[in-house]
Amino acid sequence: MTSPAFDAMVGVSGGVDSAVAALLLQRRGLRIAGLFMQNWDDDGSGECRAEDDRRDAVAVCGRLGIPFHSRNFASEYWTGVFEHFLAEHRAGRTPNPDVLCNREIKFRTFLDEARARGAQRIATGHYARVAERDGRFRLLRAVDAAKDQTYFLHALGQEALASTLFPIGELPKARVREIAREAGFSVHAKKDSTGICFIGERDFRDFLGQYIPARPGPIRAVDGQNLGEHAGVFHYTLGQREGLNLGGVRGRPQAPWFVVGKDVTGNVLYVDQGHDSPYLQSSTLRASQATFTGGDAPAARFSCTAKTRYRQPDEPCRVEILDDGTLEVRFDRAQRAVTPGQSVVFYDSEECLGGAVIDATDAPPPCAV
Template sequence: MLGVSGGVDSAVAALLLQRAGHDVSGLFMQNWNDDGSGDCRAEDDRRDAVAVCGRLGIAFHARNFADRYWHGVFEHFLAEYRAGRTPNPDVLCNREIKFRTFLDEARVLGAERIATGHYARVDRSHGRWRLLRAADAGKDQSYFLHALGQEALAATLFPIGDLPKAEVRALAQAADLPVHAKKDSTGICFIGERDFREFLARYLPAQPGDIRSADDGSVLGRHGGVFYYTLGQREGLNLGGVRGRAAAPWYVVGKDVAGNILYVDQGHDGPWLQSRRLVASQATWTAAAPPAVEFDCTAKTRYRQDDQACSVRVGDDGGLDVRFDAPQRAVTPGQSVVFYRNEECLGGAVIDATDARFGGLAGGAAARVAA
């Protein structure tokens, strides 16, 4: 059972599975109901998915998982923003919807395995399944798939994981697939093309407060709500020339949720944004357990970041203490830190705090890991 999205990647995945002799069916997942904004593209994507299945002569199924998505992903998304963190809903969606709810439904429909158009690879080595980076490093999506466990990996195929994106496009065009020229979707699926802050304000009403200088606490302007901003952000601050300050861009460097204060500083790589240590929780490991209580590896704290050398220590409660060889910019609570050893993705966890100046490690988070 292939997850058909209406995009070119899943269409070529279906084509390759069919050419390999698999009995393929397609299932379209609708994870977000139209909210009346006109920004939901689910119906357009559904029509494209139907067209792809029709072109290839494979069965088409559709299921609405919007209620499960709301309770399993979106409510968590809002709670994290309300707490001043910046969540990554794609990670949770993959774990809870695309590789759990979808897998369960595929089995109900008689499928033995599932497949998707993700850029990643799976293999089996020394008695366990491994999640590997895609061959196309620029499109690799293992960062978003790090929370998949052995059951999901054992049941999953990634047919385009060995291909560069350009070849995927070429295969789609050569096979006259109706989506061969369709633009790739970007961003969070339920937000679409609309303004992010406008969308979030529907659920988290604006709470204006002070924008203050990180250096001396002076008030520089006003914001609409600290949860609308993330660390390292430059856009949307509306800070023009500030008397007595250099004519340089301002960046978000800290958030005081309780005080409703946004702290900013000048300089893309300023000291307020730098950290060398983080603590994380809710760890998941593709092998079901970490490689060791203490180990060295590389990690990413955001998608498409270059690998960063680090050491990891696992606490008695499963929490992680991660220390990097080099300073890291704008490591953000709520985001995922994902671990790699060469081509293999080992797993990841949710960042709780860092040793940046506003990172919170001087408080309880550090004490819990140390304990």
Template structure:
């Protein structure tokens, strides 16, 4: 059998299924590859077996071969250890960004080349083109599903070897194609959240690796209003799980996390979704990654997102000599969180991005390395 020209990353979901369907119908010689990225911990929450069965069933329906690779050790070292280290110092990491950089567009790409393929394809909602000088990562046509935020760490080599067959489609059209082709994943619910946590309680999961350390919940002026089991269990802007309730002397309004003092083990909260303690006008980042290999200038204007599906915001970016960024927004931004990513855009094109180190929010996250 001739080597496939494209290996499709088959996740067992509808998006990768339709990515494979479109390439097959376009006449591409393809094969699928299912990645095991997390060793089953016996909790009963891991969907890997179900996803594997669905991936096999889809490839059978499409009449294409499927391969299997176990990347669980690579995932632990390249993604999960960083995830735990960030939470331990009070940051809120984004494992999907690391997974794309370290697993799906590194080890998966290497595996595809070992199988003789020149390119890979995934079910991500994004687009790739070439402007005559560089490969570009573009937003998807379906802005509500656009995943370029999670892909901003890709570079020229990866984009040159990657296809995103769903980039020009709307999500409802993808499900319609799957149903018309009789694919068993047509009505399968999309996975949400962090893959290795599954449907279980996040605090319970994290507590297996970061033991609880009780401390005080205080208002910005130092009044104790409750207690917590560990500041690393919370993220800025969080409302759920505080268990503060009604307090004499305070308005009957929801409480939100507005600051985390890791060294002092104090969680700071305030009332109101748009508390001024949650707002920041500027941030500093770790070393940035540029999709084109270099920034457009040392000082430039663009738009940015600090969370997935967030409305992009105009800003000015200054690239320091060390490669880190200073990003100043036109308007204050809510709950900009160290450990998450600031991702930069020029129109539809993603320029790159970086991990957020610190912000100018009044409380923020103290004790986080800048």
């Protein structure tokens, strides 16, 4: 049998995290190569940073003396991630494309590409860890809790986890930058990428408007009073305060307004005053499209902690898998702005068990929603 050309193919993004991931693997004596993934073609906006990132990735590989490969995954990204992203927005939901991108592109298409190029495993600069016990691979939180990315990796299964290395999962971000500086990487102080990768620094509303035409409609208080006009319900998410353009309303307290509901069919955006409006509170949610890192759920009913958004503190809950495969999740205390389209992700201490896509909650509906 021919031995693999590389022990690992590293996804080099042009950032500091993937650069240090590659360096650490090289120091461990592994035969590695770098692969730069371009997931979005330049759309003429001037906001695409792919070429700048590619140059940085080439420089990192050159400094390490490892082979550099590049692959355009834009077509796969469009069909596997972006079309779903648009469909969810049209339905009035708030999708999380990073979860789908990880599952479909970075840990499936990339893995297939790496194997085709002779690599045994893949490695990335994600802040997470993998541990094996009795032949089962567990997804664990990163040591740096502030940078932990298991929320976005919860949909990975056993094949992906068994084939992936997370070299920086044991390190705090400050140490990662320090290692990069000591190694002479020009990217040691490069700003972290934020938000959705293909949007860059541009205005999200303008970007989305290129694909979903604006359809203005009324903004109403929960009692039905018309307060203003929105630019399209798909631009807003539950709990949002910014972008409503609502000043003082006669007869109403001087307090900020928050999005509390969307009537997609009627094209109405509902708002209420107060960060902790009762219309944003729910203790039970329904979710579907569940995936578990171990392959199967821990049990038909189990207790754990969960997050309904990234960086949220863990909250105790009880999970029940219903006959139709959907999940009912009950929290010990009410949660704010639990949003359909986002993910609920489950944890047992440091282990990420998996997650599901939120469909609905028991938050009280405003007015006629």
